[in-house]
Amino acid sequence: MLNETLMTLLIDITLRHGGDFAEVFAEHTDCTEVTTRGSRVENAVSGTDYGVGIRLIKGDSSFYAYANSSDPQTLRTLARQLSESVKGNDGVSGQVITLKPLWTVSGLHPFKNAPQSVAMRHKADLLKAAHAAATACDPLIVQTDARYLDQDQTIQIANSNGLFATDRRMRTRVLFRAMAAYEGRMESGYSGPGALQGFEFYDTCDLNTHAVKAAQMAATMVRADYCPAGKFPVIIDNGFGGLIFHEACGHSLEGAAVSKGNSVFTGKLGQEIASEFVTLVDDGSIQNAWGSTGIDDEGTPTQKNILIENGILKNYMLDTFSAKRMGMTANGSSRRQSYRFAPTSRMSNTYIDNGSHSVSEMFEATDNGLFAKSLGAGSVNPTTGDFNFSVVEGYWIKNGKIEKPVRGATLVGNGAEILRQVDRVGDNLKLEQGYCYAASGAIFVSMGQPTLRVQSMTVGGRAGI
Amino acid sequence: MERQLTSEVALSNPIIESFIQRLFDEAASKGLSYVDIGITEKEGLHLTAGQGVLEGLTAYNERVAALRGLYQGKMGTTYTEQLQVEEAANLVQALIDSASLNVDCESDSLPAHKCGGRQVFESALSGNAPTDITGKVNNLLVLEAAAVQAAPEVQKTDYCDYHEFHRKRYWFNSMGMDLREWGSVCTAAVSAVAVKGEQVRTAFAAETGAHPDHLAMNLLGREAGSLAAKCLSGGSIASGSYPVVLVNTVAAALLEGFSPVFCADRVLDKLSLLEGKLGQSIASDLVSIVDNPRLEGGARTMHFDDEGTLTKKLDLVVNGVLKSFLHNEKTAEQAALTTTGHGIRSNHKSSIEVQPSNLWIEKGRCSFDKLLMQMDNGVMITDVQGTFAGINAISGEFSLQASGFKVENGKVTDGVHGITISGNFFDLLREVAGVADDLRFGMPYGAFVGSPSLYVPSLTVAGE
Numbered sequence: 066m067l068n069e070t071l072m073t074l075l076i077d078i079t080l081r082h083g084g085d086f087a088e089v090f091a092e093h094t095d096c097t098e099v100t101t102r103g104s105r106v107e108n109a110v111s112g113t114d115y116g117v118g119i120r121l122i123k124g125d126s127s128f129y130a131y132a133n134s135s136d137p138q139t140l141r142t143l144a145r146q147l148s149e150s151v152k153g154n155d156g157v158s159g160q161v162i163t164l165k166p167l168w169t170v171s172g173l174h175p176f177k178n179a180p181q182s183v184a185m186r187h188k189a190d191l192l193k194a195a196h197a198a199a200t201a202c203d204p205l206i207v208q209t210d211a212r213y214l215d216q217d218q219t220i221q222i223a224n225s226n227g228l229f230a231t232d233r234r235m236r237t238r239v240l241f242r243a244m245a246a247y248e249g250r251m252e253s254g255y256s257g258p259g260a261l262q263g264f265e266f267y268d269t270c271d272l273n274t275h276a277v278k279a280a281q282m283a284a285t286m287v288r289a290d291y292c293p294a295g296k297f298p299v300i301i302d303n304g305f306g307g308l309i310f311h312e313a314c315g316h317s318l319e320g321a322a323v324s325k326g327n328s329v330f331t332g333k334l335g336q337e338i339a340s341e342f343v344t345l346v347d348d349g350s351i352q353n354a355w356g357s358t359g360i361d362d363e364g365t366p367t368q369k370n371i372l373i374e375n376g377i378l379k380n381y382m383l384d385t386f387s388a389k390r391m392g393m394t395a396n397g398s399s400r401r402q403s404y405r406f407a408p409t410s411r412m413s414n415t416y417i418d419n420g421s422h423s424v425s426e427m428f429e430a431t432d433n434g435l436f437a438k439s440l441g442a443g444s445v446n447p448t449t450g451d452f453n454f455s456v457v458e459g460y461w462i463k464n465g466k467i468e469k470p471v472r473g474a475t476l477v478g479n480g481a482e483i484l485r486q487v488d489r490v491g492d493n494l495k496l497e498q499g500y501c502y503a504a505s506g507a508i509f510v511s512m513g514q515p516t517l518r519v520q521s522m523t524v525g526g527r528a529g530i
Numbered sequence: 531m532e533r534q535l536t537s538e539v540a541l542s543n544p545i546i547e548s549f550i551q552r553l554f555d556e557a558a559s560k561g562l563s564y565v566d567i568g569i570t571e572k573e574g575l576h577l578t579a580g581q582g583v584l585e586g587l588t589a590y591n592e593r594v595a596a597l598r599g600l601y602q603g604k605m606g607t608t609y610t611e612q613l614q615v616e617e618a619a620n621l622v623q624a625l626i627d628s629a630s631l632n633v634d635c636e637s638d639s640l641p642a643h644k645c646g647g648r649q650v651f652e653s654a655l656s657g658n659a660p661t662d663i664t665g666k667v668n669n670l671l672v673l674e675a676a677a678v679q680a681a682p683e684v685q686k687t688d689y690c691d692y693h694e695f696h697r698k699r700y701w702f703n704s705m706g707m708d709l710r711e712w713g714s715v716c717t718a719a720v721s722a723v724a725v726k727g728e729q730v731r732t733a734f735a736a737e738t739g740a741h742p743d744h745l746a747m748n749l750l751g752r753e754a755g756s757l758a759a760k761c762l763s764g765g766s767i768a769s770g771s772y773p774v775v776l777v778n779t780v781a782a783a784l785l786e787g788f789s790p791v792f793c794a795d796r797v798l799d800k801l802s803l804l805e806g807k808l809g810q811s812i813a814s815d816l817v818s819i820v821d822n823p824r825l826e827g828g829a830r831t832m833h834f835d836d837e838g839t840l841t842k843k844l845d846l847v848v849n850g851v852l853k854s855f856l857h858n859e860k861t862a863e864q865a866a867l868t869t870t871g872h873g874i875r876s877n878h879k880s881s882i883e884v885q886p887s888n889l890w891i892e893k894g895r896c897s898f899d900k901l902l903m904q905m906d907n908g909v910m911i912t913d914v915q916g917t918f919a920g921i922n923a924i925s926g927e928f929s930l931q932a933s934g935f936k937v938e939n940g941k942v943t944d945g946v947h948g949i950t951i952s953g954n955f956f957d958l959l960r961e962v963a964g965v966a967d968d969l970r971f972g973m974p975y976g977a978f979v980g981s982p983s984l985y986v987p988s989l990t991v992a993g994e
Contacts, residue, residue, distance in 0.1 A: 096879070098879065098880075100881075102799055103799075107881065108607070108880070108881035109628070110607050110608065110609065110628065110879065110881070111608075111624075111628075112608060112609045112610065112624075112879060113610075113611075114611065115611060115612070116592075116611070125581075125583070125585060126583065126584055126585055126586065126587075127585065127586045127587075128586070128587045128588075129586070129587065129588040129589075130588065130589045130590065131588070131590050131592075132590065132591050132592065133592045133593070133594070133611040143591075146589065147589070150587055150589075150663075207800055208799060208800055208801060244801065244924060246800075249803075250925055251801075251803065251924045251925050252922075252924070252925055253922070253924055253925075294769045294950075294952065294990055294991070294992035295769045295992060295993075295994070296769075296994060322688075325580065325688075326686075327688040327723075329730075405590065405592075407586070407588065441919050442916070442918060442919035443916055443919050444915050444916045444918075444919065444931075446732060446915070447688075448688040448721075448723055448730060448732050449730050449731060449732055450730075451915070451931065451947070451948070452931075453915055453916040453919065453920065453930070453931035453950075454916070454919060455916065455919040455920045455929065472927070473922070473925075473927045473929055473952065474929055474952075475916060475919065475920040475929035475930060475931060475950050475952070477931040477948060477949070477950055478948075479948070523766075523948060523949070523950065523992055523993065524950075524992060525920075525929040525930070525931070525949075525950025525951070525952050525990075525992040526929070526952060526990070526992060527929070527952045527953070527990045
């Protein structure tokens with residue numbers, strides 16, 4: 066990694082022709098990936114990523130340069146080229162930067178078995194056992210694939226405000242998929258547990274249970290009818306069901322879009338934007354949670370941020386740049402995939418907090434609607450608020466009871482409207498793991514919620530209207 | 531000031547060449563019977579604009595390599611971002627370690643020991659790295675201004691980007707093969723925001739070419755701006771089955787989402803419903819699909835794949851009949867065929883898979899206006915969202931958030947939004963009843979996929 070002297074020098078060079086702020090981000094990540102298809106190991110590879118990204122901010126403009134080199138000469142040249150992006154000679158050039166004593170975040174997210182200490186074979190064995198469990202569970206299962214990933218990421222951040230911080234993040238995850246075939250059709254089921262932890266995660270997380278869950282999902286869906294198309298009430302199960310809020314309002318509450326006026330929630334602090342049952346939290350400090358970090362990728366400590374409280378908009382997720390634009394304070398929400406990206410405001414572990422409605426009553430109150438048990442993925446346009454997500458395991462509710470499984474539906478809605486349509490929130494909050502792709506790259510996030518009901522959504526099925 | 535470089539000059543690289551020499555010497559001395567290495571050097575620039583000024587600039591320079599090696603009959607893989615001569619020994623050791631562990635890695639096929647000498651390729655119209663950043667920034671601001679000026683309701687853009695990169699690829703093996711090529715890709719993209727009262731609509735337009743001069747910023751900006759303004763009209767529609775015209779970019783997005791069905795690795799693993807259908811009619815006779823890694827100006831143009839196989843154009847579907855799948859060496863061996871040169875890695879860390887390069891549905895004969903008249907009454911879809919979520923390449927099913935316009939008597943009328951379109955890709959291919967002449971490609975992430983606008987007599991639309 067880089068030493069303090071070099072980092073100070075790079076900041077100094079970067080600001081030579083002007084600018085308000087400069088930052089150096091260095092990263093060293095050891096990564097292992099094992100993929101299987103069926104009981105066969107397809108790929109098992111380890112390697113190291115190493116690189117440095119330098120950021121220069123002047124006014125409302127952000128300039129970034131990165132290289133995957135550790136050579137001081139290359140980095141000095143990179144900083145010099147970056148400094149030339151900025152015209153004019155105002156700003157803090159010539160100022161002597163003194164970095165405050167190094168502070169390292171440690172112990173907030175304890176780990177025991179660094180993944181490099183675990184043989185590749187053990188990792189492959191985990192996946193093979195999962196495959197066996199999945200195929201044993203239902204004769205319709207014809208194929209599985211699995212992807213094991215672990216990462217040991219060390220970062221260093223130094224900036225022109227004198228910050229110098231480091232963090233080490235140990236992560237592990239398996240994404241398991243089972244495929245079932247029936248009468249010329251095929252459907253898939255998924256499960257993807259992970260944590261900010263070492264390999265000891267698999268002592269408490271039984272991967273075979275997840276494999277069986279994925280297999281049962283696939284086997285149920287392949288025998289299912291098409292989902293109806295139209296507008297219906299939707300009950301979304303707890304856990305990854307939180308994806309609806311990740312898409313419906315999560316991205317629209319990220320500071321970058323809000324501060325540029327590109328969000329439906331710009332300028333609405335203090336206003337009622339959701340039903341009284343909705344409290345939305347983003348918390349990057351939850352111990353060992355998949356979306357957590359000790360400090361964010363600008364060096365700000367992570368914390369619990371209540372974004373919506375009983376329907377009232379309280380806060381946004383703020384990185385330094387967007388916070389400054391709005392006269393607010395950065396709150397630990399700045400993230401980037403790697404040194405190849407400038408950081409920006411992003412989610413971490415995002416969830417709807419527990420309410421007090423009964424889950425069984427939710428069903429009883431639904432005459433004709435969809436029970437979305439597992440969601441797949443989705444996307445949103447924060448400017449308009451239009452969002453979508455796919456249901457990978459669904460059931461039709463008729464007269465208050467689950468009638469039959471249904472497959473193949475995407476649900477769409479608008480963030481500004483959907484939050485008001487939440488009329489019941491249960492008390493069985495659960496968080497599950499996923500990925501989020503946006504401006505600063507792909508990052509690891511959790512999403513969660515209790516089981517809840519949305520009064521009306523457009524359901525994009527194919528069956529009889 | 532742009533210097534004209536010949537490929538030979540631009541692609542000669544003493545640092546890499548001495549590294550390769552050391553690598554192969556070290557590998558031979560440690561008992562590896564074969565090594566190959568693919569190196570990619572990328573130099574790029576990404577500009578973002580907003581509010582009439584440059585908001586962001588990212589410049590980067592990277593060099594990555596992916597290696598395969600044979601040790602005692604087993605294959606090992608590794609990757610690196612450090613290509614100094616001193617690293618050669620570490621890499622060889624990593625290959626040996628990986629090969630030893632790959633007692634578990636039961637991939638049957640081992641890399642073919644290709645022989646051959648040195649070949650240098652240049653993608654047409656490429657290679658000259660434009661250096662004038664100020665000019666490119668001004669160009670991007672022209673794009674933004676064109677979008678905003680396209681209609682009075684357009685207030686701003688929420689996305690206005692220019693991205694260019696210059697890529698050099700090298701492929702060497704210990705049998706003396708030495709393949710080199712270089713090329714450039716530039717993309718401009720803009721999303722215009724139109725506002726009327728409480729309504730906010732956005733519309734997106736993008737273009738990719740080999741050189742910034744190929745991108746028509748004014749036209750692109752006007753396209754996004756005027757479409758955003760038109761989208762302000764109308765609302766949802768009744769749920770039901772409708773005749774649908776999928777505009778070219780929407781059809782391309784669908785083809786891209788379903789492109790895995792043409793990849794032999796999915797087919798052989800029983801993950802594609804096209805299995806067993808070679809020689810059969812799988813689409814309407816108006817549909818022909820091509821993959822051409824030699825397309826001039828294609829974003830994924832490559833003269834050799836990541837296994838060192840020289841590439842060529844491939845007909846996948848001809849007048850509705852499935853002619854071929856995409857193959858790499860491993861799938862070709864399993865299917866008793868020859869590789870089609872589609873052994874491609876997603877990135878330097880991944881293994882060699884099967885992927886399309888430049889993939890498209892061939893254009894038809896009728897104009898877009900004639901296609902609308904052929905449909906007469908129905909819905910024209912101009913945008914779909916959530917393709918990575920709402921497309922299931924295994925089942926063929928799709929359900930996507932969509933927006934567009936009603937078509938009445940062959941003419942575009944009110945806007946339609948807040949809907950989904952759903953169907954099955956294989957049914958859609960068979961039912962295509964009209965193909966326009968307006969072939970257009972999508973964004974250059976991964977495969978570069980294009981399509982003309984298509985008319986499909988019936989898709990399910992969910993709205994009210």
